[in-house]
Amino acid sequence: MISVTDALHSISSQELDPKEEQRSVVDALGATLSKDVYSPIDMPPFRQSAMDGYALRHSNDMNYRLVDESQAGNDASPKMSARDVVRIFTGALVPDDADTVVMQEHVQANGEEVSVQKMPKPFSNIREKGEQIEEGGLALAKGTQINAAAVGFLSGLGLGDVSVYQKPKVGVLITGNELQSVGAPLKKGCIYESNSSLLKAALRQTGVSDIEMLSVLDDLQSTKDAVKELLDKSDILLVSGGISVGDYDFVKEALIHNNVEEVFYKVNQKPGKPLWFGKKASKFVFALPGNPASVLTCFYIYVYPMLQRWMTGQSFSSERILAKCTSGVANKSGKTLFLKAILNEDGSVSPQGGQSSAMMHTYALSNVLICVPEGKKQVHEGEEVECIKLPL
Numbered sequence: 001m002i003s004v005t006d007a008l009h010s011i012s013s014q015e016l017d018p019k020e021e022q023r024s025v026v027d028a029l030g031a032t033l034s035k036d037v038y039s040p041i042d043m044p045p046f047r048q049s050a051m052d053g054y055a056l057r058h059s060n061d062m063n064y065r066l067v068d069e070s071q072a073g074n075d076a077s078p079k080m081s082a083r084d085v086v087r088i089f090t091g092a093l094v095p096d097d098a099d100t101v102v103m104q105e106h107v108q109a110n111g112e113e114v115s116v117q118k119m120p121k122p123f124s125n126i127r128e129k130g131e132q133i134e135e136g137g138l139a140l141a142k143g144t145q146i147n148a149a150a151v152g153f154l155s156g157l158g159l160g161d162v163s164v165y166q167k168p169k170v171g172v173l174i175t176g177n178e179l180q181s182v183g184a185p186l187k188k189g190c191i192y193e194s195n196s197s198l199l200k201a202a203l204r205q206t207g208v209s210d211i212e213m214l215s216v217l218d219d220l221q222s223t224k225d226a227v228k229e230l231l232d233k234s235d236i237l238l239v240s241g242g243i244s245v246g247d248y249d250f251v252k253e254a255l256i257h258n259n260v261e262e263v264f265y266k267v268n269q270k271p272g273k274p275l276w277f278g279k280k281a282s283k284f285v286f287a288l289p290g291n292p293a294s295v296l297t298c299f300y301i302y303v304y305p306m307l308q309r310w311m312t313g314q315s316f317s318s319e320r321i322l323a324k325c326t327s328g329v330a331n332k333s334g335k336t337l338f339l340k341a342i343l344n345e346d347g348s349v350s351p352q353g354g355q356s357s358a359m360m361h362t363y364a365l366s367n368v369l370i371c372v373p374e375g376k377k378q379v380h381e382g383e384e385v386e387c388i389k390l391p392l
């Protein structure tokens, strides 16, 4: 059995082999750039008016003569002399001869006669060519996560595709004789199978969409076959249940049979002690103890950081904050505890009542996990504890 710290270190020190792919800018939402992106154009590509108004040459004389118009999308630069103005609109090309745009609210126009009521500073209301980014400039660096603004920015530069880290293909194997699909009344002795939905939701929340699922009974041969099939298809395999020491737990044997090398088995933690982690070439396997709360906690603590690292090409550790605990917690087990808890608006944290690894009701209402380290026998009321924020 290893400590939580060693288990985390063991996982984070595994070399990953994330692949890159070209994706359309809009489909890259949520992905991370695997290469620097340089701008193919100046942005703006020409001197643009930032206002609806009048383009002119700045002076202290406020009277001008209207000579032409520049509408957004027009390509001509009207000729103008020192006393001329050109009617101009937001986004339109500013005539080469003009240095300032006066907003229309500060102008009185009467036919050709234009009188400026309030002259702005020279060069006002003009977006200079390349002021946002120049052609060849670094638009977004490798490692940037693409949000909606980045999609807009890159599209505005005329970019169609970008190079991003490929999301991993994740296999999920569900084991257990007692599990029944949702849709029919429960048979005696059975429970509804929920870890497949739970893991699918947690994976989707992480941004993983390529998920292959299989379910098997507690049977060695079927487990071996399913492990083989899913390992062939995925980069990371998650197994639910069957990894404890019961007579019908066949997952470990099935993994070893498929040449998955054990990295560690059993972590000094509650919940999720029988967690098994292994690898086969560039693929990784997390065999998660089947109780739903163990599955989810092991996912957040161990699987999530690896997925993040895979998808961003960067090291990752979950965000931890300190908060005052509103009640005392005894830890006689000597294990690291991960407690479902609510981070309150006043910044304090309240452990939930139902901490059993089978209880999902309290998990559904939690927004953090309190981490009580092994060896810490008692958390006193009002004492600061470390909390790991759960993704919303």
Ligand code: AMP
Pocket: 174, 175, 176, 178, 179, 191, 192, 193, 194, 195, 196, 240, 241, 242, 243, 244, 246, 288, 289, 290, 291, 292
């Ligand atoms: P196991 O790790 O296979 O010994 O399972 C531990 C507990 O989790 C048992 O009470 C199982 O019935 C329950 N369990 C295992 N797999 C699932 C699942 N897919 N959905 C819901 N509960 C499960």
Ligand code: MG
Pocket: 175, 176, 177, 218, 241, 242, 290
């Ligand atoms: Mg089982």
